[in-house]
Amino acid sequence: MVTIAIIGRPNVGKSTLFNRLVGKRLALVDDRPGVTRDRRPGEARLGDLEFEVIDTAGLEEAAAESLEGRMRAQTEAAIASADLSLFLIDVKAGVTPVDQVFGELLRKVGKPVVLVANKAEARGSDAGLADAYGLGLGEPCPISAEHGEGMSDLRDAIVEAIGIEAFDTEEALDEAETDVAVPESEEVPAYDATKPLRIAVVGRPNAGKSTLVNRFLGEDRMLTGPEAGITRDSISVEWSWQGRRVKMFDTAGLRRKSRIQEKLEKLSVADALRAVKFAEVVIVVLDVTIPFERQDLQIADLVLREGRAAVLAFNKWDLVEDRQAVLADLREKTDRLLPQARGIRAVPVSGETGEGLDRLMRAVAETHEVWNRRISTARLNQWLQGMVAHHQPPAVSGRRVNLKYLTQVKTRPPTFMLSTSRPEALGASYTRYLIGGLREDFGLFGVPIRLSLKKPDNPYAGKRKRFS
Template sequence: MSFTVAIVGRPNVGKSTLFNRLVGKKLALVDDTPGVTRDRRPGDAKLIDLRFTIIDTAGLEETGPDTLEGRMRAQTEAAIDEADLTLFVVDAKAGLTPLDKTFGELLRRSGKPVVLVANKSEAKGSEGGFYDAFTLGLGEPVPISAEHGQGMIDLRDAIVAAIGEEVAFPEEVDEAETDVRVTAAEVGDEAGDEIEPEYDETKPLRVAIVGRPNAGKSTLINRFLGEDRLLTGPEAGITRDSISVEWDWRGRTIKMFDTAGMRRKARVQEKLEKLSVADALRAIRFAETVVIVFDATIPFEKQDLQIVDLVLREGRAAVLAFNKWDLVEDPQAVLAELREKTERLLPQARGIRAVPMSGQTGYGLDKLMQSIIETDRVWNKRISTAKLNRWLEHTQVQHPPPAVSGRRIKLKYMTQVKARPPAFMISCTRADALPESYVRYLTNGLRADFDMPGVPIRIHFKAGENPFENRKKKR
């Protein structure tokens, strides 16, 4: 992107609505409640022929630095410092307030280019608020309606005039041609799928951080980044939007998603919290590996187990992170207890990787990242058809399928139909009669014999076709 633009203003003037309009998606949560946005959220914006990075911010408020609102304001001021241009949004319908004038003065002192935006200008009686905006001394306001998309051409012209055409339209540089490598995984293997594709350690990795409220998810990501990028504090439920951040770990790009704390469904009553949880669920579906953060001082609450089960049912690779390890008094005894509970309470994810760590001190972060990479490697694993069928034959010799109604079920052929997560298809007789206990036996055998701990494994059974099924009997 050529330049960066920050959207600022007091609470409930329509900043997130304008952000969603410019990125072309409903990324930011929008509600009539003031102060919905708390963290600064970046996105790729498109406005007519302009392409730039847009940053949604929390509403500016006058308050002490130690309060939640004060920490939110610090995040907004960091976005202003980072941006090349600021869109100062005021509510033309409600008119100017003392807060608008205070923050107008703050922006004037920043020395950055500012475009004054009068939102909600389509409303009846908004003319007064529009003309009042001239008194801020930030130039002529641009009347728009972020909700209905009105005034976007005028906004585009104002941005170009404020930042200059050289910055707005940088000269395109011809990119060098890159080598295109065709792997066996892309074209298939004519010799019977014998080649197992290697794991690509250079591919960017998407990781979602989930857990109960106040488990330390945002603190963990801030420790990875080495800066206070996300809003944190002792209050539970600070994070609302699912915020993505990028950083490099040993030369590999990691895109992490911070999500809102997920409480029990029965306790989620407010509309805003429902939107936050829905946003967190979307982040889980978009991610490849999901880190479930447990509070090590009160681990394995019922909600913790439900979150792990949700992640596995979505087919994501899962890693457990026992946070706040610096508060544990007897680490060895607690670690042994956690290992026992993990095996006993999560049988559907046998061998799942669990790492004790502390987002506050940085203890265990390298081990956590290594576990994430190893789990993603297993999640992407592919096994050749020849190996699978040799394994299937050996497994049936050790423990044959049961006989149902006097007729033994036969497992004929096995192949892997997909990875991410590993999924297999077995051709057999009477697939509907195979008991669940034997399916678990096959799943555990695959997990142990092919070294696939902690990831969901799916096995589909397909009954062989009877060639005489539709043939009429000869009289």
């Protein structure tokens, strides 16, 4: 795997950039210089690139036996072991004599370097950006590590410095075209069907949530009864289904906000919402005798907006007489009323008799697998070519919007980033066309799909006009 070291003098934003690349707050960040002392490795992702990144201590001129000198030795060891160094400077403060000293050190090492001009979003950074050329390390790449600006430009600069072939990927993307070489057998991590499941059971009051949980457990663990609102706390229980550990949360019934008056109920609802955020799959329980009330749809929409995988459980199925007709009606209403999760799995069950519970758990496991699904960048861009050929992006002022490349940036839920020349001109209808195609062609049914549009930042846009 490619190793990239982030280096620079103290307090230029190295740890902030490290945290952004690894997607977690692993490194301490503070306004005081010198917080980072040791080398900290992490697994990073930048667009379609995956690599190991090393956060390092700030480079300082100091005696070898001092603490600062030993910190510098650690940083120099990171430079020696890395395939590429990201040399950060603070363009808001401008290029300092210390930057020049260590720029000379990097040139002597002779390894690939990308000069990264951090804090480029600040006013007055233009002068520092111009001075950066004097370091002799090529064109500076302006970014804002704190705000996440310029990340696509940084990706391109890294690829230009060491080549796409250095990474464990064959999906070298031509930014002007969408032609992608698709490898015959690209490995995507397999779904681990042995991992424990975290499930929340939500729904309106008196939909039968606690009765359903008791039936799963095979005992009267939850207090139940005909009264609505018996459950107040979100109670977690653990059990096993087909050898797989399950942690399930029974939650308080969610009423319309206008009807919630008591402080205790407000706390119960807040607790239920926390359970939804903690869960991976959420079973939305509906009373089949009065399904799809407004509150049912709002609960399902809330689950999907939180990015959770959802499964519908039509409870009290034992009370239904004409089952075929009711089932056909439920399927039609599900597709019509929940278009944001087309293909969502819906299972008729009975908490009283235990009917349909095994089918419900199979639906939960299948939806969890889809929620964790990863699609290779090569397959996505081959698919994107076909979508564009079938339906061209809109043309604005006679210019066709150029779709450069598509990549999946995360799972849980499936999240994609589309690089395009003019995101603002693509339009909601074309975005819906792409999301619908992703859902249909890659089987992403019953889970939310997120698609963000990005364009490379151009800090020089409009400057020629300003000085002319």
